[in-house]
Amino acid sequence: MNATAGGIWQKNAALAWREIDNETVIISPGESVMHELNDTGSLIWRSIDGHRTAEELAALLVEEYDVTMEVALADTLALLAELSSRKLLVPGEGAQGSEAR
Amino acid sequence: MRLSSQDATLLSAAMRRYDGFNGTEQKRFSIQVEALASPNAGAGSFDCEFEGAHVVADADSARFTGVRHEYALDSLLRMLLSWKLLPETGFLLHAATVIRNGKAYVFFGRSGAGKSTVASLSPSGSVFTDEISLLKRVDGEWRAFGTPFWGDFRADGMNCSAPLAGVFRLLQAPENRVESLRPSELVKALLPCVLFFSSRVGDHQRLLEILAATSREVPGYNLQFQKNRSFWEAISS
Numbered sequence: 546m547n548a549t550a551g552g553i554w555q556k557n558a559a560l561a562w563r564e565i566d567n568e569t570v571i572i573s574p575g576e577s578v579m580h581e582l583n584d585t586g587s588l589i590w591r592s593i594d595g596h597r598t599a600e601e602l603a604a605l606l607v608e609e610y611d612v613t614m615e616v617a618l619a620d621t622l623a624l625l626a627e628l629s630s631r632k633l634l635v636p637g638e639g640a641q642g643s644e645a646r
Numbered sequence: 647m648r649l650s651s652q653d654a655t656l657l658s659a660a661m662r663r664y665d666g667f668n669g670t671e672q673k674r675f676s677i678q679v680e681a682l683a684s685p686n687a688g689a690g691s692f693d694c695e696f697e698g699a700h701v702v703a704d705a706d707s708a709r710f711t712g713v714r715h716e717y718a719l720d721s722l723l724r725m726l727l728s729w730k731l732l733p734e735t736g737f738l739l740h741a742a743t744v745i746r747n748g749k750a751y752v753f754f755g756r757s758g759a760g761k762s763t764v765a766s767l768s769p770s771g772s773v774f775t776d777e778i779s780l781l782k783r784v785d786g787e788w789r790a791f792g793t794p795f796w797g798d799f800r801a802d803g804m805n806c807s808a809p810l811a812g813v814f815r816l817l818q819a820p821e822n823r824v825e826s827l828r829p830s831e832l833v834k835a836l837l838p839c840v841l842f843f844s845s846r847v848g849d850h851q852r853l854l855e856i857l858a859a860t861s862r863e864v865p866g867y868n869l870q871f872q873k874n875r876s877f878w879e880a881i882s883s
Binding site (some may be wrong): 558559560561563565566567568570573574575579581608 | 780828829830833834837838844845846847849850851853854855857859861
């Protein structure tokens with residue numbers, strides 16, 4: 546699944562996660578796999594709430610870091626696609642969170 | 647802990663290995679041990695399987711099935727303990743614990759990292775365990791406890807505890823060196839070495855909370871060490 550600017554995502558409920566020092570550790574209990582996110586990834590992760598679009602998430606990066614919207618959106622979409630491919634995210638309910646390609 | 651089994655040989659072996667670790671609580675946790683396998687033994691707050699042996703547990707009791715030898719019993723006890731420690735802010739770690747000047751030095755790492763080496767290089771009587779350490783916060787203080795779970799199935803564990811001096815990730819190297827780990831680095835280093843068997847999200851969330859607390863409250867280090875006693879000099883300096 547590819548992430549789109551207007552797409553909405555939510556965290557997979559079958560995960561345990563914790564933010565420590567602006568980094569995030571995520572565990573998939575079923576697979577006993579640990580995932581890590583850096584500070585920008587953690588900002589996106591904590592802001593994913595099943596309501597915000599990818600574009601709105603990217604805007605948060607623009608507010609926090611010295612980065613253009615174009616770059617922030619590209620980075621956000623790449624991260625969302627990566628998290629989705631690892632099954633850490635699922636499309637938001639009733640949203641066109643992603644497009645199957 | 648109170649073990650019940652109709653297998654006298656198994657009970658005798660269990661007495662030898664675990665009796666020194668039995669608590670004195672009035673209300674003991676009861677474990678029924680059965681040789682017959684029962685994969686559908688029912689659901690509890692915790693359930694886990696190891697090579698045909700199963701544990702199903704609730705707050706006050708557990709049932710072990712398919713236990714045909716003491717190795718299976720030992721494995722199920724480790725699994726059960728890893729879960730029982732969650733509400734007590736504790737966890738089991740693949741680690742050797744050595745006491746020095748009244749403080750516990752916990753050396754953790756996966757198989758082959760050097761836990762047994764560290765233990766063998768330490769003075770007799772100073773090693774709580776060479777294989778699996780129990781870390782727990784007691785009245786606001788982190789302490790390391792000995793466990794009956796020693797490498798090579800030896801029954802040498804010491805039932806005592808000491809305040810933690812620090813936790814050290816073992817990395818064999820040509821020279822000794824100690825480097826501090828940031829809390830996030832420590833959590834990521836600890837996680838692969840924690841004994842944990844629950845598949846429930848809530849239990850994993852609790853484990854992460856405990857490790858986050860550990861990382862804030864206990865000094866953590868990378869210990870690059872040579873296989874000789876000189877590593878203590880690096881730790882002391």
